[in-house]
Amino acid sequence: MAAFDLTGKTVLITGSTDGLGRALAREVLDAGATVIVHGRSPERIEATVDELDGGGAVRAYRADFASLAEVHGLADALVAADERVDVLVNNAGIGADGGRELSRDGFELHFAVNYLAGFALTQRLMAEDRVGSRIVNVSSLGQQALDFDDLQLEQGYSGIRAYCQSKLAQILYSFELTPQLAPAVTVNALHPATYMPTKMVPSPISTLEEGVEATFRLVADPALDGTTGAFFDGLRQATPDAQAADAEARRRLWAVSEELTARR
Numbered sequence: 001m002a003a004f005d006l007t008g009k010t011v012l013i014t015g016s017t018d019g020l021g022r023a024l025a026r027e028v029l030d031a032g033a034t035v036i037v038h039g040r041s042p043e044r045i046e047a048t049v050d051e052l053d054g055g056g057a058v059r060a061y062r063a064d065f066a067s068l069a070e071v072h073g074l075a076d077a078l079v080a081a082d083e084r085v086d087v088l089v090n091n092a093g094i095g096a097d098g099g100r101e102l103s104r105d106g107f108e109l110h111f112a113v114n115y116l117a118g119f120a121l122t123q124r125l126m127a128e129d130r131v132g133s134r135i136v137n138v139s140s141l142g143q144q145a146l147d148f149d150d151l152q153l154e155q156g157y158s159g160i161r162a163y164c165q166s167k168l169a170q171i172l173y174s175f176e177l178t179p180q181l182a183p184a185v186t187v188n189a190l191h192p193a194t195y196m197p198t199k200m201v202p203s204p205i206s207t208l209e210e211g212v213e214a215t216f217r218l219v220a221d222p223a224l225d226g227t228t229g230a231f232f233d234g235l236r237q238a239t240p241d242a243q244a245a246d247a248e249a250r251r252r253l254w255a256v257s258e259e260l261t262a263r264r
Contacts, residue, residue: 008032013025013028014038023212034056034057036078037058048060061078066109067104068116072120072263075128087135088135111151116257142167143171143241144168171240171241178229190231191232192212193214
């Protein structure tokens with residue numbers, strides 16, 4: 001894996017108490033950065049911080065991304081602590097197994113956890129000028145076009161479709177956010193690797209190291225300083241589902257997302 005220097009940088013990785021996020025936290029810490037760990041389980045957070053053993057270079061926050069109130073609370077806590085995030089990695093997510101479930105706010109669970117939570121957190125941190133240089137959205141090659149007449153998949157639910165729709169939503173958001181932040185902050189999305197050995201994958205194909213390498217590159221590679229509004233398949237730039245290029249679909253998703261994540 002390429003060696004990059006992140007000395008003096010702070011990197012927030014959501015969903016960093018397991019799988020890709022936890023392994024990426026190790027890599028980022030070893031590169032000299034301060035790591036902000038996020039998870040929903042106090043026990044997993046404590047175990048992750050102990051494992052990283054970064055002294056003052058590791059801080060941790062808890063929030064369940066199935067609750068927008070907790071996402072907003074996480075943002076509040078980061079702002080109150082005067083955290084300055086050089087790189088934000090929206091990695092937290094759930095897999096495609098199981099039947100249709102709802103978040104605490106009544107939204108389809110994949111859409112809520114994999115997409116809306118990251119949207120709400122990113123928007124708040126950007127509004128507070130808390131993100132310094134890069135946003136990395138951990139998406140997937142598993143993508144299906146969003147049905148704006150049934151975003152919550154109340155008709156003909158499929159776990160695979162729910163997952164793939166939420167992952168494409170991340171990419172639409174990335175592409176729509178890009179021109180608003182350029183050139184100061186870059187925004188890219190990626191498929192880290194195919195079926196890595198995480199708790200969501202019973203039969204791995206790729207290694208966790210492959211996924212970490214691809215994600216770490218978007219976090220830290222100085223050669224990508226000017227690269228923004230792109231989607232990567234591992235280490236290669238790729239073309240996502242055609243809906244990502246639909247400006248009207250991107251604007252429509254943004255408007256819906258603002259409405260759904262607004263504090264009431």
